[in-house]
Amino acid sequence: MKLGGKTVTENNIKPHLSDIYRFNSLTEPLHKHFGSPGSLKNSFKPSMHQRRSMSVQSLRQRTDMKVRSGGPRVDYHCHISITEYSNPENPTLVSVSVEEFLADLDEAGIDVAVVLSDDRTSPAQVAAFIEKAPDRFVGFGHVNPVEAGSDEEVLRQRNELGLFGLKLYPTSEGYRVDDQRAYGAYEAASSIGMPVMFHHAGMPTPRDRLRHSNPALIDEVAASFPELKIVLAHLGYPRVDETLYVARKHRNVWCDISWPYGDVDHPSYLYMLWRDLLTATNLGVISKLVFGTDYPGVRQRPYLDMLMSVNRYAAHEELRIPEASLMAMVDENVKPLLPPEML
Numbered sequence: 001m002k003l004g005g006k007t008v009t010e011n012n013i014k015p016h017l018s019d020i021y022r023f024n025s026l027t028e029p030l031h032k033h034f035g036s037p038g039s040l041k042n043s044f045k046p047s048m049h050q051r052r053s054m055s056v057q058s059l060r061q062r063t064d065m066k067v068r069s070g071g072p073r074v075d076y077h078c079h080i081s082i083t084e085y086s087n088p089e090n091p092t093l094v095s096v097s098v099e100e101f102l103a104d105l106d107e108a109g110i111d112v113a114v115v116l117s118d119d120r121t122s123p124a125q126v127a128a129f130i131e132k133a134p135d136r137f138v139g140f141g142h143v144n145p146v147e148a149g150s151d152e153e154v155l156r157q158r159n160e161l162g163l164f165g166l167k168l169y170p171t172s173e174g175y176r177v178d179d180q181r182a183y184g185a186y187e188a189a190s191s192i193g194m195p196v197m198f199h200h201a202g203m204p205t206p207r208d209r210l211r212h213s214n215p216a217l218i219d220e221v222a223a224s225f226p227e228l229k230i231v232l233a234h235l236g237y238p239r240v241d242e243t244l245y246v247a248r249k250h251r252n253v254w255c256d257i258s259w260p261y262g263d264v265d266h267p268s269y270l271y272m273l274w275r276d277l278l279t280a281t282n283l284g285v286i287s288k289l290v291f292g293t294d295y296p297g298v299r300q301r302p303y304l305d306m307l308m309s310v311n312r313y314a315a316h317e318e319l320r321i322p323e324a325s326l327m328a329m330v331d332e333n334v335k336p337l338l339p340p341e342m343l
Helices: 015-022 024-034 040-044 048-069 098-108 123-130 150-159 180-191 215-224 240-249 267-283 300-307 323-328 332-337
Strands: 074-078 081-084 092-095 112-116 137-141 165-168 196-198 230-232 253-256
Touching (some): 112 123, 137 150, 240 253, 240 267, 323 332
Parallel strands (some): 074 112, 112 137, 137 165, 196 230
């Protein structure tokens, strides 16, 4: 099993992860909804036989879960491969097969995954991938919106490739999201109800410019296209507070919680997540946060366990994130951002 793109075994698992399971009162809601994780060995390094058994069991249970929640449980931020930067000096490429992808979803009790195009995986490759399990995958395409013809390409990716959403990378491709040349692509996406996810975070590489992930630029786009559904990835880190305030201002802006910070295996990660979810609670936008992992860099099951354990850092009862709010990130909050046939 992997968390943060790293192989985790019984011998090298870090103490804070096992500590999570000692907080039974905090993780009990997760166990109730997703099933008990069992021992660390079974949770983090199941055998292939165990994985197949878990997949079958989870498939049998998924219908009941959807009835209870009123909708599917969703990981809204996944890739087929990813460059993992826990150690910026030693980035690692992590890839996943369809079979492993589905097994990880089943192990976590996740019904649907959004699969994103990127510089490693073209929209056509994403379209071919999701065809292998169309009831489990939702595909997002990609354009550079400041390039000529990007508006037509947006429509083509929906009509010819069957991709539901769009993923944009302004920090990597070097453009301002409020550049007027990009507005044709936004208009095209808005006209067909296509959600647009922005990579809205820093990257530990010199060529990726932080100025292109300024929440003030998203503020302009959200105001200019009030019907465009905008998802800001990675909580906008390192500008989380400003990003959450943009979501507060605009009814058409959501944020995902996929891998915002650095080393996902460091104990501070859980604290930082609790802190930012508390800010979202204070601002009244926790209902606009959706669950995402940045899979396969981060696997669904341990990330769900981590999410449901954030209240270990609440020094007072009043500072706890409501457990219902944590669960809603996985299903209820994401409903406006899914294809109707998935609901």
